[in-house]
Amino acid sequence: MKPKNTILVIDDEPATLKVMEANLSREGFSVITALDGAAALDLLDKERIDVIIADYMMPNLDGLSLLARLREQGVDIPTIIITAHGSIEHAVKAMQLGALTYLTKPINYDELLLVLNRCLEQTALKQEIHRLRQEVESRYSFSNIIGKSHKMQEIFELIEDLANTDATILIYGETGTGKELIAKAIHYNSTRRDKPFVRVNCAALPENLLESELFGHERGAFTGAIKTRIGRFEEADSGTIFLDEVGDIPPSTQAKLLRVLQEKTFERLGSNQSIQVDVRVISATNKDLQDAISKGEFREDLFYRLNVVVIQVPPLRERMEDLPLLAVHFTRLYAEKFKKDIETITPEAIQSLFNYRWPGNIRELENVIERAVIIEKSKRIEEATIQKCLLPKKNEKEFRYFVYDGVPFKKAKTDLLNRFERDYITRLLEKHGGRIVDAAREAQMDYKNFCEKMRRHGLSKWDFKA
Ligand SMILES: Nc1ncnc2c1ncn2[C@@H]1O[C@H](COP(=O)(O)OP(=O)(O)OP(=O)(O)O)[C@@H](O)[C@H]1O
Ligand SMILES: [Mg+2]
Numbered sequence: 001m002k003p004k005n006t007i008l009v010i011d012d013e014p015a016t017l018k019v020m021e022a023n024l025s026r027e028g029f030s031v032i033t034a035l036d037g038a039a040a041l042d043l044l045d046k047e048r049i050d051v052i053i054a055d056y057m058m059p060n061l062d063g064l065s066l067l068a069r070l071r072e073q074g075v076d077i078p079t080i081i082i083t084a085h086g087s088i089e090h091a092v093k094a095m096q097l098g099a100l101t102y103l104t105k106p107i108n109y110d111e112l113l114l115v116l117n118r119c120l121e122q123t124a125l126k127q128e129i130h131r132l133r134q135e136v137e138s139r140y141s142f143s144n145i146i147g148k149s150h151k152m153q154e155i156f157e158l159i160e161d162l163a164n165t166d167a168t169i170l171i172y173g174e175t176g177t178g179k180e181l182i183a184k185a186i187h188y189n190s191t192r193r194d195k196p197f198v199r200v201n202c203a204a205l206p207e208n209l210l211e212s213e214l215f216g217h218e219r220g221a222f223t224g225a226i227k228t229r230i231g232r233f234e235e236a237d238s239g240t241i242f243l244d245e246v247g248d249i250p251p252s253t254q255a256k257l258l259r260v261l262q263e264k265t266f267e268r269l270g271s272n273q274s275i276q277v278d279v280r281v282i283s284a285t286n287k288d289l290q291d292a293i294s295k296g297e298f299r300e301d302l303f304y305r306l307n308v309v310v311i312q313v314p315p316l317r318e319r320m321e322d323l324p325l326l327a328v329h330f331t332r333l334y335a336e337k338f339k340k341d342i343e344t345i346t347p348e349a350i351q352s353l354f355n356y357r358w359p360g361n362i363r364e365l366e367n368v369i370e371r372a373v374i375i376e377k378s379k380r381i382e383e384a385t386i387q388k389c390l391l392p393k394k395n396e397k398e399f400r401y402f403v404y405d406g407v408p409f410k411k412a413k414t415d416l417l418n419r420f421e422r423d424y425i426t427r428l429l430e431k432h433g434g435r436i437v438d439a440a441r442e443a444q445m446d447y448k449n450f451c452e453k454m455r456r457h458g459l460s461k462w463d464f465k466a
Contacts, residue, residue: 004030005120006048010040010066011055011082020053023109029116037061041069044077051119052079053112056090056102064090067097078119082107129344132328143185145178146329149319155182158311163189168261170246170306171284173313176363179284180244182311186282187240195239200232203245211253212269221270231268233260233277240280246306247287247298254299261305281306316358316365324350326362330369331381340373345381352383352458355415356390387422387458422457425450434464 007029009020017033024031032047034040038061040054052070054063061069063081070077081094081102091102100122101115142156162169163186171179180199187197205213208222216231233241243249249257260266261281265274283306292298316323327350335342349372358364371389372381428439440450454460 004028005050006030006032007051007053007116008032008034008040008043008047008049009053010034010037010058010063012036012058013055016055020107024116027113037063037066037069040066044070044075049077050123051116052077054079054081056081056083056094064093064097067094067099071098078123080112080115080119125344125347128347129328132325143181143188145181145185146325147319147322148325149314149322151314151319152322155311155313158309159185159189162186162309164191166280168280168306168308169282169311170289170309171282171311171313172286173284174286174315174359174361176361177313177315178362179286179313180242182313183240183242183282183284187242187280190240190280192239192280196236197240197242198232198236199242199244201244203248207250207253210249211256214253215256215266215268217269218271221268225270228268231266233266233279234275236279237277238279240282243281243283245285246283247285247289247292251297251299254302258299258302258305261302316361320354323353323365326365327353327369330366331373334370334373338373340376341379342373342376342381343379345369345372346383348383349381349386352386352390355418357415384458384460388463418457421453422459425453425457425459429454429459429461429464432464434461436461 007024009017009024009031010033011017011020012035014035017035021031021033032043032049034043036058037054040052041061043049054066056063067079067081070079078100079098081091081099082105083090083094083102084105091104094102100119103112103115142159145152145156147153147156159182169183169186171182173179183199184197187193200210200213202210212221212225212229212231214231214233216229216234217225219225219228243257256266260277260279264278265276267274289298289303289307293300293303327345331342331345334340353365353368360367368386368389369381372385375388376382376385424443425439428443429436432438432442436450436454437447440447443450445453
């Protein structure tokens with residue numbers, strides 16, 4: 001059974017307190033009463049209170065002074081102020097002092113219950129987000145890597161164990177799963193942390209340039225080599241080199257890389273003087289290297305040199321329990337970055353993130369939350385905002401990204417239909433500049449039905465106004 005929520009009611013009229021107590025107890029609340037603000041402060045010291053209901057007019061310490069006092073003491077309990085009918089200026093003052101809301105006498109109990117439940121929901125939400133934040137800060141974070149899933153916890157342990165060895169590491173994982181972040185964590189937790197961490201994107205350069213990038217060149221080694229240049233391996237001496245997209249290294253460079261790994265020596269292009277370095281090698285790829293080997297695209301001997309220790313980073317869809325933590329983490333990160341007054345992301349918004357397959361993994365989630373933070377107008381990231389940010393960017397072929405593997409047929413079908421619906425409606429709204437009547441007519445859909453679908457997908461006509 002859920003523990004009862006405790007309400008503290010403060011009023012100088014014993015009769016009012018009696019009625020309140022009876023009504024609220026009947027609704028399943030535990031009720032504590034006080035005849036004035038001073039007595040209330042005493043109780044607040046001793047009891048765990050979830051919501052305060054206070055009369056505005058009281059002897060000793062009135063409702064307003066009580067609010068001011070609570071604020072001074074940093075007490076953050078939602079408070080409802082009861083004012084006499086027609087004294088709206090009191091209400092305004094109370095709200096300025098942080099009261100959640102006010103009600104006027106005579107009290108309408110249905111309204112009071114509604115307000116009470118809203119208060120409690122907010123408190124629960126605050127507590128939940130607080131808990132998630134603490135989790136992010138403690139157990140579930142390692143060198144900026146967030147993850148509470150079993151798989152991520154295993155990776156944290158592995159990183160710790162590996163950091164102080166010189167073992168060569170190969171990190172496997174789909175795009176956006178955090179391979180680079182892990183490589184950095186290993187370096188910055190190792191004894192090499194004060195030495196360089198050098199990243200080379202092996203997929204970004206054509207063959208000849210990649211060799212010169214890795215090993216450097218002497219002046220005149222090739223047309224355009226006007227100056228001697230040291231390579232990334234030399235730059236990384238005593239530190240770590242991170243060979244990103246290692247699966248894309250062309251065969252001739254593979255041979256040279258193999259030699260560095262075996263003998264720790266190489267020559268700059270255009271030189272025959274051997275250079276010796278002490279470099280730890282971490283590489284990463286999202287390619288299946290075994291497959292590349294069987295196709296003759298990747299050298300097997302190099303593979304075994306790189307593949308001494310393997311870290312498999314699971315895609316986000318296989319560790320969705322990390323999603324709420326990541327969502328809270330990115331919300332905070334970007335709220336700070338863009339100086340926006342956004343405190344939380346609503347549970348509904350987080351829920352809607354669960355309905356997506358995240359082919360772009362954590363990077364994609366990060367981008368969605370970043371966009372949401374930018375466009376959010378309230379203090380919390382709402383579900384509707386997330387829906388907008390999940391919309392395919394213009395001209396993007398959304399279906400191409402839709403992944404079915406591991407999804408039961410029924411679920412995949414519903415997902416796809418949902419996406420189709422959202423896509424279809426979005427396109428029509430775009431075309432008609434947000435005029436629902438015209439969009440619904442073209443779809444040959446009933447106006448009401450069209451609006452209902454817009455609501456379901458968090459679409460607003462205002463987003464389509466030219
Ligand atoms: N577990 C995590 N916790 C917090 N942030 C993460 C996590 N994993 C990834 N990120 C963030 O997601 C983004 C992508 O991560 P990263 O660049 O490390 O991925 P990657 O696997 O190297 O991707 P690619 O294969 O596309 O290069 C970065 O901004 C990174 O900070
Ligand atoms: Mg990367």
